[in-house]
Amino acid sequence: MTDLARTMHATLAAAAARFASPTARLDAELLMAHALGIERTQLLLDPARVVPPGFAALVERRAAHEPVAYITGRRGFWTIELAVGPGVLVPRPDSETLLTAALARGATPRTILDLGTGPGTLLLAALDEWPQARGLGIDRSPVALDYARANAARLGLASRAGFVRGDWAAAVDAAFDLVLANPPYIGSDEPLPDEVRAHEPAAALFAGADGLDDYRILARQLPRLIAARGCAAVEIGHRQAAAVAALFAAAGLTATLHRDLGGRDRCLLVEQDAAA
Template structure:
C-alpha cells in the first residue's frame, strides 16, 4: 500500500481531466474517509498508509459524480448541509442571495423559501436570525427529507417547517399565510445550456432547467408575490448572471422595484424586490 501523500498525488493526476480542482477533490475525499479536517490531514497523516476504499471514491469522482454526493455534504455559509442525489448542491454563489436577505429583511421575519432543496437558504437565514421562523416548500420528496434532516442537525427544526408545494399548481399557497420575506433560488438554466457533466449528469434537472430562456419560474412566481408578502415585505431571488435585466422587467411589470446584488466575482447574482 502507498502512503496517503502518494495516494493524493496519484488521485489528483487521475482526476485532472475531470475536475479543475482535482487536488482539492482528492484531499476532501481523503479527509472525509479518515474523519478528519484537511489541515489535520496535512499535519499528521501524509505518511500514513492509504486507507481502504479511497481508490473506489476516486473512481466515483472520475465518473463525474460530485464530491458533495460522494461525501454526503456541502459547506454553505460556514455550516455543513447534507446533500444526496436528487437534491441540488448549494453553491457559494448562493451565499450572495442569503446575504442580500440578511441585509434587507427584518430580523424576526417570517420567511418562505420557494424550492428549498437542501434548505440552505432558509436554514442559513434562520441560523443567523434567531428571532426568525419560516417555511421551505419543495415539490420533491427527496429534497424535503433532506431539508428536514438539515433543520434537525442544525437545531432549527422548531423554527423551520418543510412542506410539499408546487408554485405551478393552482391554490398551492392558499394555507401558507403571508411572509415578511420570500427567498428563492428557482430553476434558471436555459434548456439548451451547456453544463459540466457533474451537473448535467448528476444533479436534478427539475431544479436546474426553466425553459428556453431560463425564465419560466420567474414568470410564474413573481406575479404571485403580491399574495404572499405582508405589508412592507420583500423578496430576494437568485438569478443567472445574464438575467438581471429580464427578471427586473418581470418584477417591474408586477409592481416591484428591483435592486441588484453582485457575487464575489462581480457578476449579477440576486435581486431584491420591493
C-alpha cells in the same frame, strides 16, 4: 517530511490529476478526509497518515464526474453543514449572495419563506443567521423534503422550520418578512458540466428554452408573499438580471442587483414598488 506525508501528498496529486475539475486538488483532499473520517483541516495540518483502502473507490466515482458532495454526503453552506445526496441540488457558494443581500438591507426578519428549498439550504442558513425567526420551506420533490427535514433536525432547527410539498407558493396564503428563492434558471439547451447534467435533478436546473419559466411564476406570486417592509432575495443566472427585473417590474416590484464574490450578477433583492 516523513515517508507517510510524502506518500499522502503523492496520492493526492495523482488523484487530482484524474479529475476534470477546476477544484481538482480540493476535491482530492475532501475525498481523502472523508475516507479517513476526519475534517480536511486535520489532513492539511497532519498529512502523515496511512492512505485508507477505500480512497481508491472514491477517486473512481469522482473521475466519473459524480459530485463530491454526493460522494461524501455533505456540503457546507453559510454557517451550517447540510446532508445531501442524489435527488437534491448541491448547495453552491454563489447562493450565499442571497443571504448577504438580505443582511445588507439591515432588517431583521421574523418570518421567512424559502421557495424551492431543496435540502433546506437557504431556509436553514437563514434561521441559523436570525435565531428569532421561523420559516417555511416548499419544494415539489419529496426526496428533497426528506433531506430538508433531516437537516433541520440535525441542526436543532426543526422547531422553527416547517416543510411542505407544493408548486412554488400556489397554496401559501400568508406574507413573509423575507422570501428566498433559488429557482431553476438554466435554458433547456444550455451546456452544463457532466457532473451537473448527469447527476443533479433536472427539475432543479432547467426552466424552459430561455431559462425564465419559473421567474414568470414567481413574478405573479411575489407581490402577495412579501410583507409590508419585507423583501425577497431571488437568485438569477449571471446574464439574466435585465430580463428577470423586467418581469418583476411588470408585477409592481422593484429589484436591486447584487453580485457574487466573483463579480457576477447573482441576486435580485425585490421589494414592493413604493409608487405602486
